[in-house]
Amino acid sequence: MEIVEYELFEVPPRWLFLKVSTDTGLVGWGEPIVEGRAKSVRSAVEELMDTYLIGTDPQHIEKHWQTMYRGGFYRGGPVLMSAIAGIDQALWDIKGKQYDAPVYxxxxxxxxxxxxxxxxxxxxxxxxxxxxxxxxxxxxxxxxxxxxxxxxxxxxxxxxxxxxxxxxxxxxxxxxxxxxxxxxxxxxxxxxxxxxxxxxxxxxxxxxxxxxxxxxxxxxxxxxxxxxxxxxxxxxxxxxxxxxxxxxxxxxxxxxxxxxxxxxxxxxxxxxxxxxxxxxxxxxxxxxxxxxxxxxxxxxxxxxxxxxxxxxxxxxxxxxxxxxxxxxxxxxxxxxxxxxxxxxxxxxLGIRIDEKTVRERAQEDVDWHNPVWEYPDGSIAEW
Known part of the structure; x- marks a missing residue:
């Protein structure tokens, strides 16, 4: 089995869904998102998928995780780790379906x-x-x-x-x-x-x-x-x-x-x-x-x-x-x-995604960002 394709869907209210497809027809779903930074995470997912994952066996989850994390000299942080997270979820979804068992x-x-x-x-x-x-x-x-x-x-x-x-x-x-x-x-x-x-x-x-x-x-x-x-x-x-x-x-x-x-x-x-x-x-x-x-x-x-x-x-x-x-x-x-x-x-993962709804709602303009708060003197407050 190998990964042959992936798709990303930014959907309301502020989520990014990842679909990973294999040559056997098995599909896995993940949710790689930093709230308010969907476009940044999308780019990170695309880079990881295109560089490491396409053409590989999705069942080698630990090796893929280590490659995505350790394969880059600079590592960690919200964007990269969220991209890894969504891919990892999709790989586990595929593996559970391959063995007909919940991930747990x-x-x-x-x-x-x-x-x-x-x-x-x-x-x-x-x-x-x-x-x-x-x-x-x-x-x-x-x-x-x-x-x-x-x-x-x-x-x-x-x-x-x-x-x-x-x-x-x-x-x-x-x-x-x-x-x-x-x-x-x-x-x-x-x-x-x-x-x-x-x-x-x-x-x-x-x-x-x-x-x-x-x-x-x-x-x-x-x-x-x-x-x-x-x-x-x-x-x-x-x-x-x-x-x-x-x-x-x-x-x-x-x-x-x-x-x-x-x-x-x-x-x-x-x-x-x-x-x-x-x-x-x-x-x-x-x-x-x-x-x-x-x-x-x-x-x-x-x-x-x-x-x-x-x-x-x-x-x-x-x-x-x-x-x-x-x-x-x-x-x-x-x-x-x-x-x-x-x-x-x-x-x-134990759920069935309504792909028709995902594709329909991904056509909408989704651009969520958290509010930026200010104090009365104009300086920035923590939200």
Whole structure:
């Protein structure tokens, strides 16, 4: 078997799909995307496919991964690792179909029968989160996540802290103690404000605090951890096991969040999960993305004993005009019952892509970029 062709489809709301075809008729799908950098990742995928993959046997996944990663003198980073990730997902999809088995069976078999999911509430500048929380809990979700703040100055006023407390307390009062509530700082907060915020939010028992500081400031995490008993999560902007190495050795992070479309795909995140297990750290793959990314996450969750919970993009505020089920021939594969998703049983990634819809929607103009925020003085704020 050899790879003979590939196609890329940029589709709403902000996703890039990859189709890899073989001479036997088997096809694999991947989702190589950096949100807001689809054209950059497209070029990287084309370079990797044209340089290394066309004409090769898709079953040699580890060798292909090593070639794509180590074959270039310059390596790592979001664009290259996302390109590798999408290709890797497609290769695993092909291999699973070749052996008529879900990918998780080829990774050693299932560690569980289903994986818990959480549901986003609110938007970039969250408001009315109490009502949204009630709706999602009534729909069966047992875990929620919300943004903690909008833009925050390096050292900001007590009102900013009070506002974050008010929103979390509103959600906690609405849903009670039996529902988990995660709070995402989105890397918007300096270490100075992070220390104040985590201490103020502690009485409301967040499930975890996500990305309290940017990954380039991870040396601040021990000081932040001293201010709270809430578990700390981070990792959506880390792209390989080497990026996670120092973080795990610090011993202060409780939950890591590698992204299956950014951190080298199934091959790499499976290894990252095993690394984390050795440090008694849980994993909750980052996935505010499309159906192929989510299907890939579930394959790794299935086989990882330390997988805690899974992000998914149903009704997320980024997905205006499209959702993760639109591109599936059988949307019921992503039905959430009692806050869980059952493991897929179909071969490969376990989903069937509606190629007709993909091709139709790829004709639309898709040019998503994240907003650029400014402070009142005109300087740039973290989004």
């Amino acid at each position: 069976e080829l990774l050693g078999g299932r560690a569980r029968d289903r994986i818990r999911v959480y549901q986003w509430i609110g938007g970039d500048e969250p408001s009315e989160v109490g009502r949204a929380a009630r709706e999602k809990v009534d729909a069966g979700f047992t875990a929620l996540k919300m943004n903690g703040t909008a833009k925050v100055r390096h050292i900001d006023t007590p009102a900013v802290v009070d506002d974050a407390v008010r929103r979390l307390s509103e959600v906690r009062d609405t849903v009670g103690e039996d529902i988990d509530i995660a709070v995402d700082f989105h890397g918007r907060v300096s270490k100075s404000m992070a220390k104040r915020l985590v201490e103020a939010l502690d009485p409301y028992d967040p499930m975890f605090i996500e990305e309290p500081v940017l990954p380039e400031h991870e040396e601040a995490l021990p000081a932040i951890a001293e201010c709270t008993t809430t578990p700390i999560a981070t990792g959506e902007r880390m792209f390989s096991r080497w990026d996670f190495k120092n973080l795990l050795e610090q011993g202060v992070v409780d939950l890591i969040q590698p992204d299956l479309s950014h951190a080298g795909g199934i091959t790499e995140v499976h290894k990252i999960a095993s690394m984390a297990e050795a440090y008694d750290v849980a994993i909750a793959p980052h996935c505010p993305l499309g159906p192929i990314a989510l299907a890939s996450c579930v394959q790794v969750d299935a086989t990882s004993p330390n997988a805690l919970i899974q992000e998914q993009s149903l009704d997320i505020h980024y997905n205006e005009g499209s959702d993760e089920t639109e591109y599936l021939s059988d949307p019921t594969l992503f039905e959430y019952e009692e806050g869980y998703i059952d493991l897929p049983t179909e071969p490969g």
